[in-house]
Amino acid sequence: MTPDDLADSELPMLSAAQATHLRALAAPHYREGHQYSLESLAHTCSRAPEEHWPDLVAAHFDRLRQASQGDESAEELLRGVHARLLPVDSVPSELLGSLRYARVVADGLVFAYALDGPTSVRLLTDRDVERAGLQALGEAARANLMRVPVRHEEVGVEGGARLRSVYGDSPFVAGQALFLAEVAWKVVGERLPDAGALVVVPTRHNLVYHPIADGSVVDAVNSLAAYALGAHEDGPGALSPRVYWWHRGSLTSLTVIDHETLTFSLQPPPHLLGLMKGLVHLDRAGRLATRAAAEPAGLEELMRGAAESMDRLVQDPATLADAFRSLVSLAHARCAYDPDVAHIDTWDAWATATRLGSALFTGAPAQECHLGEDLVWQLPAFPAEPPADARGWLDALYLAIVCRQTDRIGRLCRVPSETLRQDDSVDEYVLHWIDTLRAYFSDGPSMDDVVEKLVATIETSGRDGVTHAPTEFVNAIDYQPAALFHRLIARDHDTFAKALAEAVAEHGGYWDGSAAPRARVALGPLAMASLAYDYGFPVDPAQPCLPAHLLNRQRLEEFS
Structure with missing residues (x-):
């Protein structure tokens, strides 16, 4: 050659x-x-x-x-102007002096205004911008861009991630990535999470994005990187081979290009990396994994999985954490069919999840566990080897509170805080919340100490202090037990009742009809409501996602 x-x-x-x-x-x-x-x-x-x-x-x-020569009126400019993304190296050097308004919006991408003419498209110069007015031109460019005809489709990729592809014949389609939240709502019919989305603009005719809502973001980033590189090379209208993070109106490149070796790598910024790590951890704990799934696991599948995990646990104590997660999911899922926990099989799932959670963090002697009359396991003894799993500990404690296991609550609160603080997948507010509960259920600290730790929880759960969990999840799910606890220790019956109703509403709004197991029970609020009920608060047990016979103790049975 x-x-x-x-x-x-x-x-x-x-x-x-x-x-x-x-x-x-x-x-x-x-x-x-x-x-x-x-x-x-x-x-x-x-x-x-x-x-x-x-x-x-x-x-x-x-x-x-035949194209525009730059003699249009201001009205003609406003009628035809569009916001446009261009490759950084595509702007002719002799035009740079007349495009001072244009700006680099992310690595490899330049934002400019372009006039859509009958036979061609030309970039607007500073003279054009001055003639039409910068603010008026910007508003018209955005409005015209959002009227560009596009089509969209969803594409599933390995690992369960779903990509949204927006495409069309216009050379301006990729520019809509600048206004991705508006595109997602107008074209796809969804609101972007506060964490934003991953997006690629390989050619000027398309953009592909993935909302950052759960742990599938890890699979999505790799799929988007492969797609962007291939589509960029194929053209036509090549724009960028990079993966970008759209967040609050800005684009940040995740792709690092080594121009000497012509190799590509993905290096998310620290904030996004922490968020991705936290999302994966949430997924593994069964909190977000099936939130947006088209076909979440059914009860039979969850029952089969729980039984198999118990079989493995009998043979291998190292699988205790997996068995605990499986039983927590089953306990929640059964409440779709038995919302008040009136049946013994549902109680068995809750009781077994409680036993396994306690054993995971504090150890346990040999014991017998049931899932209905026909499924019985003789479990071996487990040593006290608590993992660095802050959210798992919270699940275990909430279960013990709901099932009124005072001894287990005490032992869980003696798990060293240093161990749980080794979990780098959670935000600081989660660790402060754990410290609050440990102090409350321990004999040593005063109520002033408890309040101080609760204040730290509240202060660090604001947007500026959260880098690992989605804001929507923090506000609707994680923060609610702390808000209820605040009213609980204040012994404010009326405000607690209002806060409980709000917590249940937030839970329902977050899950929004999802069939995910976690959607069935608001576990943290249920734990706080159980404490309030035992303290004599007038708690209404007939509320969604709060199993009545757990809340009012009518289903509770003795643990062996």
Whole structure:
């Protein structure tokens, strides 16, 4: 293979010899003082025999000569202007001085205004911007961009992630990534999470994004990276091979390109990396894994999985954490069919989950566990080897509170805080909340100490202090038990009742009809309501997601 046979560095869709030929054909058509990108023309020529190239080149430049020359009125500019994304290296050097308003919005991407004419598109210059007015031009460019016709579809990828693809014939489609929240609502019909979305704009005709809502973001980032690189190379209208993080209106590149070795790597910024780590941890604990899944696991599947996990546990004590997660999911899921926990099989699931949670963090002697009359396991003794799993500890404590296991509550609160603080997948407010509960159920600290720790929990759960959990999850799920506890220790019956109703409403709003097991029971609020009930608060047991016979102790049975 000769050097002429290799792909051209600037027009990779052509060989070096073909690119040289195309440049020679185009040269006579250049006007003095102007430089034109040959990318789209090269794509057109790459699909045609070379004997047709002179006609294709002549037709291309004839269309350009008919294009706008910059003498439009302000009204004409406002009618046709669109916000546009361009590759950084695509703006001719001699135009840079007349595009001072344009700006780099992310690695590899330039934002500019373009006028959509009958036969071509031209970039607006500073003179155009001055003629129409910067603010008016910006508003018109956004409005016109959002009227560009697009289509969309969802694509499933390995690992369960769902990608949203938005595409169309217009060269402005990719520019809609700048206003992704509006696109997601208008085109796809969904609101983006506070954490934003991962997005790629491989060509000017499409964008693909993934909302950052659960642990599938890890699979999505790899799938988006592979797609962006392939689509960018295929063209036409190549824009960027990078993966970006859209967050509160800004784009941040996750892709790092080594130009010497021409290799790509993904390096999320620290805030996003912490968020991804926290989401994966939440998924593994069964909190978010099935929130957006089309077909979450049914009760039979969960029952089968729980039985299999118990079988493994009899043989291998190291599987205790997996068995605990499986039983917690089963206990929640059974409440879809038995919302008050009136049946013994549902109680068995809650009791077994409580036993396993306690054993995981504090150890346990050999014991017998049931899941109905026919399923019985003789479990071995477990040593006290608490894992660094802060959310698992909270689940275990909430279960012990709901099942009124005073001894287990005490032992869980003696788990060293240093162990739980080794969990780097949770935000600081989670650890402060654990400290609050440990202090409350321990003999040593005073109520002033408890209040101080609760205040730290509340202060660190604000948006600025959260980097690992989605804001929606913090507000609707994690924060509610702390808010209830505040009213509980204040012995404020009326305000507690209002806060409990709000917590249940927030729980329902967050899960929004999902069939996920966690949607069935508001575990943290249930634990706080159980404490309040035992303290004589007038707690109404007939509330959604608060199993009545657990709350009022009518289903509770003795633990062996």
